[in-house]
Amino acid sequence: MFKGSFTALITPFKNGKFDETSFRSLIDFQINSGTHGLVPTGTTGESPTLSHDEHIRIVEVCIEQANNKVPIIAGTGSNSTDEAIYLTKHAEKAGADAALVVTPYYNKPSQEGLLQHFTKIANSVNIPIVIYNIPGRSVIDMTNETMAKLYKLKNIVGVKDATGDIPRVYFTKNDVGKDYILLTGDDSTTLAFMTYGGHGAISVTSNIAPQLCSEFQNLCMDKKFYEASIINDQLMPLHRALFLESSPGPVKYAASVLGLCSEEVRLPVTTISKETKESIDSALRHASLID
16 A cells, blocks of 8 residues: 655745745655655654644645645654544545554553554544654554554554564564555665565655655565665665754755755754764765765
8 A cells, every 4th residue: 555665754944934835846856756655744844843733734735736646644643642633634634645643752651552542543534544653752662462453443554663673574564464564764774674574664865865765665666675775875874864963954954955945943953063964965975966
């Protein structure tokens, strides 16, 4: 259902406001470069600092601009179950193809709490839901046992796995189900993730290197892993550089270098240091994205 290179879209800002013009251009750039799908209003889109009105508008603009050319998985998660339901209902009404729902952060719910949280959201809508498991940011880790229980619901279809635990791909397939969609959220380990049987990536790097990321995924899906490794070598310094400081600061700087949007971020995320900028510039040259 959802395979290949999905871009975890940045949210361009201009003078503190959502820059809709740059966002629409970014979407066109993505689609024209072969990106397989788009993910607005996720962590990379600075969802924690978006107002509800901004969040809703960004999802609507993304769906409108994409115009059914690629699937849209809208970020709708929250550490408040009611808020997540509200955002997921909106995404469904707006025409999103699926919702990406992060495990609740800060609250530190138990596995039973996770089960009830996702069950209540899933029972409130009909669109597919992709679980976003990112213990590095949310502090909690959803177990395969909990995922297997949730997979019995009609519209829980897969996971964005940002654990960086590659062998877990194998165990998730076996513990949860062979048709369970496995998308990685960790650019630097995507090649290994795909060789273990993953279906694709929700990528930060593809904001600025969509063609390379989509070509890489096409090769992986064709089981041409050696050829894919050549592109992976081209991208690896960039994968690393984009996480030298808190995301999306680095990727927004890289986007500004390519003329896609400004590097403006919202507090508490800050613009990046001179040293990080130099590392990103070097990685962009290594990927042949700038001279």
